[in-house]
Amino acid sequence: MRYVSAVIDISGLVKTFGPTRALDGLDLRVEAGQVHGFLGPNGSGKSTTIRVLLGLLRPDAGTARLLGGDPWADAPALHRRLAYVPGDVSLWPNLSGGEIIDLLGRARGGLDGPRRAELIDRFELDPTKKGRSYSKGNRQKVALVAALSSDVELLLLDEPTSGLDPLMERVFNQVVAAERDRGRTVLLSSHILSEVESLCDHVSIIRAGKLVESGTLADLRHLTRTLINVESDSPPRQLAEVPGVHEVQVTGRLLTAQVDATAMGEVLGILAGSGVRSFTATPPTLEELFLRHYDGTS
């Protein structure tokens, strides 16, 4: 299936709740087939964005397009083509997990029986327990199985692994990777960066209801500094004068520095002539990216 427009296309979206401006001119674009990480700290507007996409909230200004339709006006028709996992799963206390999975799947337009069984097995979920007796992680699993058992084009996952143990998180990563290989589009909101880093090919970062950064992981790394550790008989102190090199520290034979991508060539040239015995370069993790965008200074 091909889309002329993006699967998700949001521009200038504004949503206020009383005095709070939850979304403040947000732009977001997700192309078909992407696994798109949607990053932001708590309260940055991730869930509000997803609720607008689900037609649960009506934006005050701006436009949102979903799967080529209007998420507010065409909600039921669009919802046949997507599945949603909320961040805070609340289940009906008297219904069993199996009943809830079937209800949500069928109300969406049908679910794939064998796939449902496979997912219940892989997530080690007991579908006969009542909603009220599931732990947080197991409630999350019920919602995940309900969403992933349906044959849909788009998955909207709002912090889907909160509450899952590391083993189940790995199962989740494998399942989403398989969905990606089958050509599904996934919007995965998170503040767990390692999860986004291992699964997503594209990332958008929002802060206070605004997009601050969007692109492939490689794109974003261009914006960041690589940490280098050098052991040398005569550490080249002149690195500090190269534009784009920061925080040079020399302790005996050891040198550490932060190097912008633009300065990397020149730095390596200098290092080549200074008797280097060992050299490590650590690319920035998303944690560092994240901290830089949210520490309030940059």
Next chain:
Amino acid sequence: MTAVLGADLGRGSGPLTGVGLAFRRALRADRWFWLIWVLVLWSFIPATATAYRSTISDDAAGREVAAGLAANPTMRAMLGPPYDLLHVGGFTMWRVGGFVAMISGVMAVLGVIRATRAEEEAGRTELLRSAAIGRHALLAGAVGLGLAASGVLGLLIAASAVGLGTPVAGSLCMALGIALTAAVFVGVGAVTAQLSASARTARGVGLSVVGAAYLLRAVADGSGTSVRWLGWLSPVEWAPLARPYAAERWWVLLLPLVVAAGLIALAFSLEARRDHGAGLRAARPGPARGGEAFDSADALAWRLARPGMIGWGVGLIAFAVVMGSLADVFETVADSPELAERFRRMGAGAADLRLAFFVAMLGILVVLVAIWALQLVEHIRKEEESGRAEAVLATATSRPRYLGAHVIPAVVVPTLVLAAIGVLLPLQSGIATKDVGLIGRVLGGALALAPGVWLVLGVAVAVHGLAPQLALLPWVVVGWSLVVNWIGGVLGFSESLLKTTPFGLLPRLPAEPMAWTPVIVESVVAGLLIAAGFWGYQRRDVG
């Protein structure tokens, strides 16, 4: 090391450790609940006492009215046997004393479950129990608060009754009787809170006990002397049986005292036998797959409404059948003009005592039907607050379909039950007197009241769609209807005040002639309100 630990544990580590803290927590969380209930319940006593002289004048005519009221079987079934209507105290006790005692039971059941099982189900007590708090402290705190509220209610009643000049002994007996009835239901609430993991189930069982107690005493008082002893089995009859203001029988009050203590002790022993968060019975596993037809918002709405439908449906129908069985002993009596006027207010002017009884019963039952209908639409609000509405609306379920899934059963099922009440109430009397037409006439009377139920639903749906923050409004409407229909007549409410409920303007068939205008207008307004609710719900944010 062991010694140190031992020393620490030795200091206050019993099952009741922290009971003071639990009491203060419950008081802090529920102070408005108790305050409003106690004040509203108390207000009936001075309101009735001060209205006494306008009801029964101090002359021959007044004595005739009192005699008529005492002889009226409808009043006996509803309020119990009168002992002394010629003095303020005795009249007040008869007119609202038993009623306040019964409703204080509702307060006690709801209040205790609110502070115990509801908190436990929401997962909030877990944190408290992890602190230095004994196993029984939270229950003890909630029971203590319920007993304290019962005591305050008693004190207010006693003080106001004495202040209004009624005899001190009678005042104390009435106050103590009501407070001890409330205490019995504190015990009922504490026990039912232990039975099930669900607060909703606990409330259902607890309120059924109140309802059954009322029904039991109605049968005892309404159907002559042969089953009068049944009244002794009903906790809401004990306060009247102590005969405040009519040669008090103080020993009767030992009954609620012992039963309250026994129930509270039972609650603690049940709590000791169960796990935190669990009921008495281990949770049974459910089906691994949903049934074939469990596939939509409609199926879900029916499933959520089912337990309440069974409880309310069975309860209302039982009420109608039992009350209907009382009617066949009534005879048509010639009334003085004064009495006719009194009955006109109680039963919309039917000279036939039997018809007056049916009309009065329909007036009470229709408000209960409205409360149930309101509870059914209330599911939509709870679903939205818990975030579960969001999960369903994220599927291919449109807003109108989702709202309709809850609203349609709330309109249809209570209306059908109201019709069933209209048939069952006169059934036995109609068969006994070979007057089958009676059944049709009372059914017509029940259906003529249905637009009132729809109007309450209309307010609720409109509020949910247009202004969900006003969720209390429809409850205020039915609460007011309950007060007006149950005691407004004799409390001396003016004619125009009596008409300020959704049911007040509707014709009270078969005692009054059919009036199409209010029936059609209320039906249309109800329809418009429901439509407005749907319109608003499609336009507002959800969640």
